[in-house]
Amino acid sequence: MGEDLTAERIIATTGATGALGGRVAARLARLGLPQRLVVRDLNRAPELPKSSAVMAAYEDLPALGRAVRGADVLFLVAAADARDRGELHRRVVETAVSEGVRHIVYLSFLNAAADAACALGRDHHAVEALIRATGVAHTFLRPSLYLDLLPGWIGEDGTIRGPAGEGRVAWVSRDDVADVAAAVLRAPRAHVNRVYDVTGPEAVSLGRTATRLSTLTGRTIVYVPQTTEEAVGFLRSRGASEQEVETRVGACAAIAAGELDAVSTTVARLTGHPARSIEGYLRKNPSALSHAPLFGGSGKAVAAP
Ligand SMILES: NC(=O)c1ccc[n+]([C@@H]2O[C@H](COP(=O)([O-])OP(=O)(O)OC[C@H]3O[C@@H](n4cnc5c(N)ncnc54)[C@H](OP(=O)(O)O)[C@@H]3O)[C@@H](O)[C@H]2O)c1
Structure with a gap:
């Protein structure tokens, strides 16, 4: 699917100072594609070949308009912590389309x-609906929960706590999501009006995730199911922001409801390599769980193959 690679279209890449958008920008640069990095802070914009950085927060529509003007394709990362997300993203989408973005x-x-x-699922649905309503060509990438964030779900006591019941999730690595995004952006015409679920290779419950992590790392990791009220109180007592509470409890609600119990073949189909597993992630990041207690005080923090 590399047929569009030579076309000198400009890609406007948002979120380029972030974990996902930064990975996408780096991949597009490696592919030699010209891009405009849309950032809130020029000092943090990555320096990449064939790229220029433009400062534009989504709230600053004139700046955003200038940033996307002349771009054919927009890679859009949502502003997760914005106050009025629905209205903000409506304006962002309308600005992009009125400035001539075609995809x-x-x-x-x-x-x-x-x-x-x-709320995450409802908010993203609302943005998808806005984009569809404009009639602009679009591609929706729908990742599962990021595998990279899994270590942050585990406390220093080795517990994974949350109201996720026995629901399952196919954790997906940000690298895989970025690989999929780059595959789409390098040849967007092949992906017009397509929706891609982007998941890891296997859906597992949080209990199974904990057991798997224990076996792989020699650390004691256990799942402690909570009610929603217990989870909210627990996270607040640990100093989590209301945004963090909403995101974590919401993710658990989605797991519990079975909404994340899906395994797709998108990573393999669009990138040519298999989706990274929990085992693969730990092999690449062997100290990711070093904050969790060693099993019996003597286990080895080494990821098994
Ligand atoms: N599936 C999951 O498990 C999961 C988990 C977490 C997040 N997400 C979603 O995935 C997306 C990317 O995640 P990530 O890990 O890359 O997040 P991240 O590292 O926080 O990056 C977010 C990017 O968006 C930019 N941004 C935020 N608000 C903005 C605004 N109002 N105007 C312009 N730019 C703005 C940030 O700019 P600054 O650098 O200036 O802040 C940053 O570059 C987010 O939309 C998030 O909601 C998914």
Whole structure:
């Protein structure tokens, strides 16, 4: 699917100072594609070949308009912590389309739906609907929960706590999501009006995730199911922000509702390599769980193959 690679279209890449957008920008640069990095802070913009950085927060529509003007394709990362997300993203989408963007590749969320169990799924559905309503060509990437964030779910006591019940999730690595995004952005015409679920290779419950992590690392990791009220109280007592509480509890609600119990073949189909597993992630990041207690005080923190 590399037929569009030589076309000198400009890609406007948002979120380029972030974990996902930064990975996408680096991949597009390696492919030799010209891009405009849309950032809130020029000092943090990555320096990449064939790229220029433009400062534009989504709230600053004139700046955003200038930033996307002349770009054919927009890679759009949502502003997760914005106050009025619906209205903000409506303006962003409308600005992009009115400035001539012809294709929006939007980073959405698995099972985005109007009746999703978590606000994340409902918010992303709303943005997808806005983009569809403009009639602009689009591609929606719907990743599962990021595998890279899994270590942050584990406390120093080795517990994974949350109201996720026995629901399952196919954790996906940001690298794989970025590889998929780059595959789409390098040849967008092959992906017009397509929706891709982007997941890891296997859906597992949080209990199974904990057991797997224990076996692989020699650390004691256990899942402690909570009610929603217990989870909210627990996270607040640990100093989590309301945004963090909403995101974590919402993700657990989506797991519990079975909304993330999906395994797709998108990574392999679009990138040619298999999706990274929990084992593969730990092989690459062997100290990711070093904050969790060693099993019996004597286990080895080494990821098994
Ligand atoms: N599937 C999952 O498990 C999962 C988990 C977490 C997040 N997500 C979603 O995935 C997306 C990317 O995640 P990530 O890990 O790359 O997040 P990240 O590292 O926080 O990056 C977010 C990027 O968006 C930019 N941004 C935020 N608000 C903006 C605004 N109002 N105007 C312009 N730019 C703005 C940030 O700019 P600054 O650098 O200036 O802040 C940053 O570059 C987010 O939309 C998030 O909601 C998914």
